[in-house]
Amino acid sequence: MTQVREEQGYYGEFGGSFVPPALQGVLDGLAETFEAYREDPEFNEEFKACLREFVGRETPLTYAPQLTEAYGGAKLYLKREDLTHTGAHKINNAVGQALLAKKTGAHRVIAETGAGQHGVATATACAMLGMECIIYMGRLDMERQALNVFRMELLGADVVPVDRGQGRLKDAVDAALEDLVKNYETTFYLLGSAVGPYPFPAMVKHFQSVISEESKQQLHEREGKLPDAVIAVTGGGSNAIGAFAHYIDEPGVRLIGAEPEEAATLTHGVPAEIHGFKCLVLQDENGEPAPTYSIAAGLDYPGIGPEHSYLKMSGRAEYDTVSKQEVMDAFQLLSRTEGIIPALESAHAVALAKRIAPQYDRDASIIINISGRGDKDVQQVYEMFKEA
Numbered sequence: 001m002t003q004v005r006e007e008q009g010y011y012g013e014f015g016g017s018f019v020p021p022a023l024q025g026v027l028d029g030l031a032e033t034f035e036a037y038r039e040d041p042e043f044n045e046e047f048k049a050c051l052r053e054f055v056g057r058e059t060p061l062t063y064a065p066q067l068t069e070a071y072g073g074a075k076l077y078l079k080r081e082d083l084t085h086t087g088a089h090k091i092n093n094a095v096g097q098a099l100l101a102k103k104t105g106a107h108r109v110i111a112e113t114g115a116g117q118h119g120v121a122t123a124t125a126c127a128m129l130g131m132e133c134i135i136y137m138g139r140l141d142m143e144r145q146a147l148n149v150f151r152m153e154l155l156g157a158d159v160v161p162v163d164r165g166q167g168r169l170k171d172a173v174d175a176a177l178e179d180l181v182k183n184y185e186t187t188f189y190l191l192g193s194a195v196g197p198y199p200f201p202a203m204v205k206h207f208q209s210v211i212s213e214e215s216k217q218q219l220h221e222r223e224g225k226l227p228d229a230v231i232a233v234t235g236g237g238s239n240a241i242g243a244f245a246h247y248i249d250e251p252g253v254r255l256i257g258a259e260p261e262e263a264a265t266l267t268h269g270v271p272a273e274i275h276g277f278k279c280l281v282l283q284d285e286n287g288e289p290a291p292t293y294s295i296a297a298g299l300d301y302p303g304i305g306p307e308h309s310y311l312k313m314s315g316r317a318e319y320d321t322v323s324k325q326e327v328m329d330a331f332q333l334l335s336r337t338e339g340i341i342p343a344l345e346s347a348h349a350v351a352l353a354k355r356i357a358p359q360y361d362r363d364a365s366i367i368i369n370i371s372g373r374g375d376k377d378v379q380q381v382y383e384m385f386k387e388a
């Protein structure tokens with residue numbers, strides 16, 4: 001794909017870096033560090049060792065016979081990111097970037113968090129590597145996610161409340177970026193999804209692509225061939241780009257992203273700039289980023305990774321929405337049929353599989369990426385059932 005100039009941060013017209021000069025200097029330095037280490041055998045061995053011994057990889061590829069029976073059609077396999085330490089794929093990236101931070105000589109790691117999941121993953125990786133960790137979090141989000149704040153504090157992180165603006169994720173991002181510009185000589189900004197200016201999307205993809213590296217090998221061992229399709233949910237796009245990465249150059253493999261109806265960035269977005277990069281963005285009638293809402297906190301973002309924007313526009317990947325009801329049905333079905341309670345985010349991918357699987361017969365195989373486990377969502381689902 002000649003349109004992709006990943007080392008310059010462009011995927012077709014998407015990606016790039018549109019930030020003030022002071023921040024651009026910091027990002028240029030980070031890009032240099034990343035390019036120096038991404039193919040470094042010693043660094044990669046260290047990363048793989050952390051994945052093996054701390055994260056608990058490789059994660060299984062689990063055949064799901066009852067779910068296959070229930071949906072009809074292709075054989076369904078589940079890539080089990082829910083079985084990683086801390087229970088979701090975010091830890092792969094957090095460990096990778098924290099290791100890179102150590103290489104740069106930074107002793108402070110900072111991050112922003114909304115629902116708290118990325119903050120917990122970052123605090124976990126920093127504790128393991130003995131690094132100082134500062135998490136910026138909107139005041140309102142801190143109140144809503146008090147348990148995650150406590151988790152981060154248990155892990156030794158300093159959670160800094162952000163009062164400006166609406167006290168939400170966007171305000172926390174602004175506070176973290178200010179910190180970075182002021183303290184760049186000692187500080188590494190650990191971003192949580194495949195979004196943001198270059199080199200973040202490329203870096204996050206690099207660390208998450210272990211998902212498809214493993215699944216390709218695992219399915220080959222089981223079926224002796226490539227999957228017919230891979231389905232993953234897209235919030236910012238990190239678990240999906242990791243689940244797709246090793247299949248992008250295999251034209252026979254369909255790549256399918258599932259998004260919530262209420263935050264359908266790839267389905268309804270238009271090309272625009274947001275948070276320092278270009279991607280498909282959901283806009284309101286004034287051309288401002290539209291407010292999103294999702295029952296899954298991890299999917300609440302009006303932008304999406306630049307590479308997904310490109311994969312969509314070039315036709316290499318397809319994206320479709322699922323409704324709240326479909327997600328709730330899938331959440332229960334996977335729990336009941338396979339004994340696996342998925343994260344509400346991951347249940348979006350399961351829900352979309354219900355429409356994709358019957359397009360095939362039993363000779364075909366589909367991989368559904370189970371990005372995380374659902375323990376964190378059980379209370380919320382309980383409340384939703386009570387209301388219904």
Ligand SMILES: *Cc1c(COP(=O)(O)O)cnc(C)c1O
Nearest residue numbers: 235236237238239298345371372
């Ligand atoms: C954060 C999260 C997501 C969404 O983020 P991506 O960057 O799109 O992967 C999906 N699933 C789980 C379990 C999450 O925690």
